Amino acid sequence: MRSVSLHGMLCAECIIYYFCAHIFQAMRVIQFREAICEAMSEEMRRDDRIFLMGEEVAEYNGAYKASKGMLDEFGPERVIDTPIAELGFSGIAVGAAMNGLRPIVEYMTWNFAVLASDQIINHAAKMLQMSGGKYGAPVVFRGPNGQAGQLSATHSQAFESFYAHVPGLKVMTPSNPYDAKGMLKAAIRDDDPVLFMESEKMYGDKGEVPEGEYIIPIGVADVPRKGSDVTIVSFGKVMKAVHEAAEELAKEGIEAEVIDLRTIRPMDIDTIIKSVKKTHRLVVVEESWPVASVASEISHRVQLHAFDYLDAPVRRVMQADTPLPFAVPLIDEAIPNAARIVKAAKEVSYLVK
Amino acid sequence: MATKTAKNTKSKSSDKEKTSFSKDTYLKWYESMLLMRRFEEKCGQLYIQQKFGGFCHLYIGQEALLAGMVSAMAKDDRVITAYRDHAHPIALGTDPKYVMAELYGKTTGTSKGKGGSMHMFDKERNLFGGHGIVGGQIPLGAGIAFADKYRGEKHVTYCFMGDGAVRQGSLHETFNMAMVWKLPVVFVIENNNYAMGTSVKRTSNVHDLSKIGLSYEMPSKGVNGMKCEDVHEAFAEAAEHCRSGKGPYLLEMRTYRYKGHSMSDPAKYRTKEEVENYKQQDPITLTRETIEKNKWMDEEAFKEMDKKIKKQVEECVKFAEESPDPKPEELYEDVYYQDDYPYVKA
Numbered sequence: 001m002r003s004v005s006l007h008g009m010l011c012a013e014c015i016i017y018y019f020c021a022h023i024f025q026a027m028r029v030i031q032f033r034e035a036i037c038e039a040m041s042e043e044m045r046r047d048d049r050i051f052l053m054g055e056e057v058a059e060y061n062g063a064y065k066a067s068k069g070m071l072d073e074f075g076p077e078r079v080i081d082t083p084i085a086e087l088g089f090s091g092i093a094v095g096a097a098m099n100g101l102r103p104i105v106e107y108m109t110w111n112f113a114v115l116a117s118d119q120i121i122n123h124a125a126k127m128l129q130m131s132g133g134k135y136g137a138p139v140v141f142r143g144p145n146g147q148a149g150q151l152s153a154t155h156s157q158a159f160e161s162f163y164a165h166v167p168g169l170k171v172m173t174p175s176n177p178y179d180a181k182g183m184l185k186a187a188i189r190d191d192d193p194v195l196f197m198e199s200e201k202m203y204g205d206k207g208e209v210p211e212g213e214y215i216i217p218i219g220v221a222d223v224p225r226k227g228s229d230v231t232i233v234s235f236g237k238v239m240k241a242v243h244e245a246a247e248e249l250a251k252e253g254i255e256a257e258v259i260d261l262r263t264i265r266p267m268d269i270d271t272i273i274k275s276v277k278k279t280h281r282l283v284v285v286e287e288s289w290p291v292a293s294v295a296s297e298i299s300h301r302v303q304l305h306a307f308d309y310l311d312a313p314v315r316r317v318m319q320a321d322t323p324l325p326f327a328v329p330l331i332d333e334a335i336p337n338a339a340r341i342v343k344a345a346k347e348v349s350y351l352v353k
Numbered sequence: 354m355a356t357k358t359a360k361n362t363k364s365k366s367s368d369k370e371k372t373s374f375s376k377d378t379y380l381k382w383y384e385s386m387l388l389m390r391r392f393e394e395k396c397g398q399l400y401i402q403q404k405f406g407g408f409c410h411l412y413i414g415q416e417a418l419l420a421g422m423v424s425a426m427a428k429d430d431r432v433i434t435a436y437r438d439h440a441h442p443i444a445l446g447t448d449p450k451y452v453m454a455e456l457y458g459k460t461t462g463t464s465k466g467k468g469g470s471m472h473m474f475d476k477e478r479n480l481f482g483g484h485g486i487v488g489g490q491i492p493l494g495a496g497i498a499f500a501d502k503y504r505g506e507k508h509v510t511y512c513f514m515g516d517g518a519v520r521q522g523s524l525h526e527t528f529n530m531a532m533v534w535k536l537p538v539v540f541v542i543e544n545n546n547y548a549m550g551t552s553v554k555r556t557s558n559v560h561d562l563s564k565i566g567l568s569y570e571m572p573s574k575g576v577n578g579m580k581c582e583d584v585h586e587a588f589a590e591a592a593e594h595c596r597s598g599k600g601p602y603l604l605e606m607r608t609y610r611y612k613g614h615s616m617s618d619p620a621k622y623r624t625k626e627e628v629e630n631y632k633q634q635d636p637i638t639l640t641r642e643t644i645e646k647n648k649w650m651d652e653e654a655f656k657e658m659d660k661k662i663k664k665q666v667e668e669c670v671k672f673a674e675e676s677p678d679p680k681p682e683e684l685y686e687d688v689y690y691q692d693d694y695p696y697v698k699a
Contacts, residue, residue, distance in 0.1 A: 088492050088526025095496020122486050131474040132464030133687040191690035266695045
């Protein structure tokens with residue numbers, strides 16, 4: 001956690017403040033949605049070129065309340081309700097960014113951003129190169145991503161690998177409130193277009209988030225659990241299942257090293273390679289389809305850079321290779337869970353067949 | 354570029370053509386259009402000679418739209434357009450040698466050889482591209498205007514599109530938001546009657562494209578796009594509307610391209626008579642006639658100007674051909690602002 005600056009003063013008040021601030025920081029627990037809101041609000045106070053636009057972001061306070069109170073603080077010029085027109089308002093954001101502003105675009109879900117993918121892929125991602133460095137597109141496109149219960153096939157897709165495929169974009173997926181705030185602030189300050197993927201199922205999650213400023217840089221993975229027996233790499237809300245699985249494995253004497261990727265593009269492959277060289281075993285967990293996935297990319301790069309260190313083929317725990325249906329038993333059959341992660345970890349350890 | 358200087362109250366003698374524009378304006382229109390025309394003719398020749406690759410969409414026939422815009426616009430107004438974009442930077446004052454170098458894919462080009470024919474940019478002249486996806490530039494143009502309004506600046510954005518782009522969903526989404534937010538953007542349809550080879554009549558129930566904004570109550574006007582005077586006046590009126598905070602304006606510029614959609618198009622979807630009919634209304638010829646009638650230039654002066662422009666175009670070719678190719682390492686520049694971006698090299 002972040003320490004409070006003393007500005008070189010060592011008076012009694014400062015020491016008391018420092019002590020209290022640390023106690024308070026350690027104890028402050030907020031929701032994921034509040035962390036997102038704080039990141040946006042702090043950055044908008046710092047830089048008046050930043051504005052938020054999207055469906056229901058202003059008067060409704062956000063479809064998932066991630067912009068609660070922002071209209072009151074910043075007014076309708078900077079917190080802007082849009083019509084349901086993802087392609088149009090995404091393009092307006094890119095144009096505004098070309099002309100010196102720094103928009104944050106909220107999508108009600110990344111599933112709807114498919115309608116805007118022309119502006120994200122053909123325009124935002126290419127602008128700097130096509131103009132020979134003259135015009136960039138510093139936009140943050142953010143919103144919930146992946147399955148969120150019984151929403152059926154069109155509302156249950158995860159797009160990390162889809163967009164990570166495209167040069168010119170950066171893709172981030174936080175897994176907890178602390179990361180969400182620090183990562184989003186990094187995304188907003190970045191000059192390149194950043195796609196920031198949250199989850200309807202994470203907005204209510206609570207976690208420790210200190211008051212005051214901290215930044216989690218783009219492209220740096222986290223290692224929330226150290227271990228020596230098997231490496232488990234994942235990102236986003238399925239990290240919860242990964243942590244659960246690591247606990248289960250520990251009960252059986254298997255110490256998993258858990259890596260939270262945090263940024264998908266650019267990927268912190270060095271942290272993964274370093275861990276694999278130690279554990280010699282790798283399981284990748286991703287809440288999306290197996291073909292051309294983030295896990296595919298990780299698997300390739302690990303065999304390229306750590307072939308001689310692997311004691312078993314890389315295993316993946318993925319969402320089933322089908323659109324996600326409605327019925328609960330079918331969803332349970334399709335998505336990664338702790339039991340499947342435990343099984344995969346044991347498989348790469350040759351403890352089960 | 355300023356509107357006010359273009360009007361002339363003096364020339365009213367009976368033997369002269371009646372016009373409300375000054376000699377200076379006509380001479381600028383003529384020279385600018387001639388440069389666009391000769392440049393594009395040269396591009397066509399070079400393309401056939403395979404001096405450069407990619408696509409090549411020529412502006413020949415449509416020059417009055419840019420001449421009239423430039424004389425009507427204010428300094429620091431913004432321009433964005435589609436892929437038929439070689440003439441836009443030239444009209445705005447970009448040295449055409451950089452445009453030619455871009456066509457050749459040279460490092461001296463407007464986008465360092467990374468954009469090519471469809472992606473011409475000039476930040477100093479507020480040219481925001483050159484965009485290859487039909488209709489993609491329409492929300493971008495509204496966004497550029499959004500930023501100016503957000504900052505309280507009084508610039509106007511001129512957002513060009515072809516008649517084909519009018520059928521894209523991006524236009525309708527953008528028109529709606531531009532009206533709701535009263536964005537200072539002039540949407541300019543360069544209606545040359547054909548989206549590639551498909552005529553307006555075959556793709557829409559509404560053939561009068563100036564009506565396309567009416568369901569958003571966007572003010573609009575159909576304009577004879579072959580006459581610089583009409584184009585200038587329409588741009589001036591639309592820009593004033595935008596600058597006074599009333600929101601967007603739609604101009605349907607009725608124009609014609611003499612050449613095919615691109616260099617690979619023999620244009621068999623239209624008759625020779627139709628092309629000839631439009632050539633009778635050629636904007637360069639019309640402008641020259643006015644200059645001649647007013648005796649603002651004699652035959653010798655026209656010859657001199659033509660010679661000067663031909664020489665300039667030849668110099669553009671020489672500059673482009675002698676310019677260096679991009680170095681292999683430039684592949685990894687200008688993709689991200691981040692200097693140390695860790696590209697994956699297979």
